[in-house]
Every structure is written in C-alpha cells, then in structure tokens.
Amino acid sequence: MIERIVVRGYRLFQDFEMVPTTGLNIVVGGNEAGKSTLLEAISLGLTGRVDGCWAEEQINPYWFNQQLVANYFAELAAGNFPKAPEILIELFLSPANPDIRILRGVYNSCTEDVPGPRTLVGALRWRSNSVKNESNIRLVTKCKHCQSTSA
Known part of the structure; x- marks a missing residue:
C-alpha cells in the first residue's frame, strides 16, 4: 500500500504531499484540480511510464x-544562475510486504529508511569554460533506485 505521495514540480503541483488512509481513497475535485495529474x-512513479510509453520518450516542457519555470527564467533574465526546475515523485510504500524490501533506502526527501520508488526528472545545465555565461540545457530522467541516467 502507498503510505505517502510526494509530488514536486509536476504539472500543476508545485509542492504536493498526500497521506492516503488505509483502505479506499476517493479523490474529488473540480475540473483541472489535479485528479488525473x-x-x-x-x-509515473511506479512504472516510469506515461500513457503506456517510457517517460524519457514522452518528456516535454509541459x-x-x-x-517554477517562470521563476527560473526570471532569475536567468536577472543575471542569476538558479537551479533548473525539476520534477520529483516519491511513493512511500508500506514496509509490511517483504517482497518490496529491495526498494528500502534513505534517498528520499524525508531521509527515512522506507521502501518506495523515487523518480527525479530534471535539466542538466553546464557552463562552457571557453565562453562566459553560455549554458546548455538537456533533459534527463534519473532513477535513484538503480542509479541509472538516461538523456
């Protein structure tokens, strides 16, 4: 069972956290409130897929x-070098199931030793040594569980 959901920077969720109750949970809200999101x-957190396709194949600026994106570009325009926006999705799972012990770890936003996947999607920004203020942005997805990165 999912014991806690953390979503940061994904679509309309700037900083969202939910602790579902044991048993059935019903999510209710108006249009564009974020139910489907x-x-x-x-x-995405459980499978790495969106609409049946791998996230890395479907990633887009939307x-x-x-x-967060508007704040980032405003900071860039002001001459600052802010951290690029990223998406964080964490699912904290119940440790009662022995089959998911392999997912245990402290690499989560709460640094708790609990099982659950952590999905981080962000932009890598690097500066060229030869040209001042040059930056390049490349989108990547990173799986904290297996430590693999794909661009």
Missing part, C-alpha cells in the same frame, strides 16, 4: 510546473 504521477 495525481493518478498520472503515481503511475510536465514542469509553469510557475
């Missing part, structure tokens, strides 16, 4: 929270 984030 929450289900999509859970699916996944990132628009306010």
Whole structure:
C-alpha cells in the first residue's frame, strides 16, 4: 500500500504531499484540480511510464510546473544562475510486504529508511569554460533506485 505521495514540480503541483488512509481513497475535485495529474504521477512513479510509453520518450516542457519555470527564467533574465526546475515523485510504500524490501533506502526527501520508488526528472545545465555565461540545457530522467541516467 502507498503510505505517502510526494509530488514536486509536476504539472500543476508545485509542492504536493498526500497521506492516503488505509483502505479506499476517493479523490474529488473540480475540473483541472489535479485528479488525473495525481493518478498520472503515481503511475509515473511506479512504472516510469506515461500513457503506456517510457517517460524519457514522452518528456516535454509541459510536465514542469509553469510557475517554477517562470521563476527560473526570471532569475536567468536577472543575471542569476538558479537551479533548473525539476520534477520529483516519491511513493512511500508500506514496509509490511517483504517482497518490496529491495526498494528500502534513505534517498528520499524525508531521509527515512522506507521502501518506495523515487523518480527525479530534471535539466542538466553546464557552463562552457571557453565562453562566459553560455549554458546548455538537456533533459534527463534519473532513477535513484538503480542509479541509472538516461538523456
């Protein structure tokens, strides 16, 4: 069972956390409130897929929270070098199931030793040594569990 859901920077969720109750949970809200986005984030966190395709094949700028992106570009325009926006999805699972012990670890936003996948999607920015203020942005997905990165 999922005991806690953390979604940061994904679509309309700038900083969202939910602790579902044991048993049945019903998510209710108006149009564009984030019900489908929450289900999509859970699916992305569990499977690495969106709409049946690998996230790295479907990634697009609309996944990132628009306010975080606007703040990022405003900081760049002001001459600052802010951290690029990223998406974080963490699913904290119940440790009662012995089959998921392999997913245990402290690489989560709470640094708790609990099982669960952590999905981080972000942009790598690097500066050229030869040209001042040159930056390149490349989107990547990183799986903290297996430590693999794909571009």
